[in-house]
Amino acid sequence: MTQNHQLMAAGLHLGYADREIVSDLNLNVPAGKLTVIVGANACGKSTLLRGLARLLTPTKGAAYLDGKPIHQMPTREVATLLGVLPQSPIAPDAITVADLVGRGRYPHQGWFRRWTPEDDAAVAEALGATDMGELADRPVDELSGGQRQRVWIAMALAQQTDLLLLDEPTTFLDINHQVEVLDLLTDLVKERGRTVVVVLHDLNLACRYADHIVAMKSGKIVTEGRPVDVMTEAVVREVFGMTSRIVVDPISDTPMIVPIGRHHVEKAVA
């Protein structure tokens, strides 16, 4: 489990049709760490994640998994090493929670090896980790938005890959479940030595949980590193175009970003 797999991008260009979104990006995802990608809407976070996960073919450059261009590796083999939760997956009508989570076992099942106790155990563990056990036989389309989000996280967990990329796994979740998901991801990193990359919008949670934070703007990395080292008022202004104050998180001693906005400028400066 701890044979850390190495994911990186070199000179990566990504785009749709003839529009370039991510240009000449270099990134080394630290193995066995939790990396968080932050940035404004439409800056290319999802696009980058899709490129890293071979869901989008680069126009130039490449993403590499263990030194091999990930696009040229057999997709099934990649799926046993790297799991992805896209930003907007689709649930088929009437599918049950356990069935959907079980789909995460797909890359582990071949022609002759269909369903094994190991698969059941993986599904049970994923459902337990996401607090979805009691809903195992319920149809997904009868769940709340947050419950649905946790089903998808469970599906990605059931894939049991060393590398896990998640695009905004905490949207739709209440504050308690947001923290629980991030705690869970931290467990995966700390206890099992997994490598996790998450896109997050909540900067304070990002700073608290990230071992490594990547701030993006217009398809480029503005800065990356430990949150204490890189999250400054200047960086927040550059990335989000917003003035803020940075204080110390009383719980974790990490940076805490307090936005200012137009109506509260005086007070903040005073």
Place this chain on the structure above:
Amino acid sequence: MTAIDTSYIAGVRRQRESKSRRVTLGLVLALVLASAAALTLGDFPVPPEEIIRSLFSPLTGLTNKGVDFIVLQVRVPRLFLALLSGAAFGLSGIIFQTLLRNPLASPDIIGIAHGASAAAVFCIIVLGWTGLAVSLGAFAGALLTAFAIYILAWRNGVTAYRVVLIGIGAAAMLSAVISYLFTRARLFEVQQAMAWLVGSLNAARPGDSIVLAAMLVVTLPLLIILVRGLDGLELGDDTAHALGTRVEQTRLGLMIAGVALAAFATAAVGPVGFVAFVSGPIARRLMGGAGRGIPQAGLVGALVMLVSDLLAQHALPNMQLPTGVVTGGFGAVFLLWLLVVSGRSGRVN
């Protein structure tokens, strides 16, 4: 975070599997009963024990010329044709409906059946063809239409929505072509073309079933291989890709299989309406979330076709209806029901 017992999850999964088995078994049972009825009923009723004797007569040598002719030369070919074409329509329908995530996306709605029809009418009226040649023409028409829809819908990949819209457009256009051809035809040809268009098993010949059976033997293994890819494809292209599915290849393969099934079935029995359209949703309802219901949709298709054909033959005294008239009526009722149900629950299917 709570620990979940593995045996509980295994139990939930087994429940799902056993529901799926029960549905399959029920459908097979219904098919057996309907098949028995199809062999027994008719102007010349044959009692069950006579049917069994007759079916085994090539082996046992216990023959009875008159009965054997009716059973082996008339009813068995018709039964086989109904079962095979119904299964092909049902499978083809659910493949398209699943791939395109839309219950309207069955081949008899998105123009593929219309392509077969337009080609057949062209062959009958303009070329003066009959019999097997018309079937071949219909087959070519179905393939050509499917190909054209795929090309027109392609823009960096195909999306369900575009395929459905373009397909419905193609269906309307091809219907217009058929109407135009009718205006140019003589009465006899119009009658012949109309008979083909309604779709019927009246002209069942042993050869039709053999061609269809051969084609199912080729297509089914391909389907069995590809259908597993739907585990991922159903969740959207990105998730499918992430799970290691070969997205484009699987989708194209499934579409080819779906088109081939629809094309062969249409070539054999004509565009028998609505069988492809109703089978998938019926199978899904029977399964109630216990699975995708692909094999079950094939069974439902066979059952719908067979029962419709029985009704067509025996419902009215002294008169045989074309099978397509019955399935058409059945399909219309079903469509209304689907609209009412989806109107109530706010979603289709």
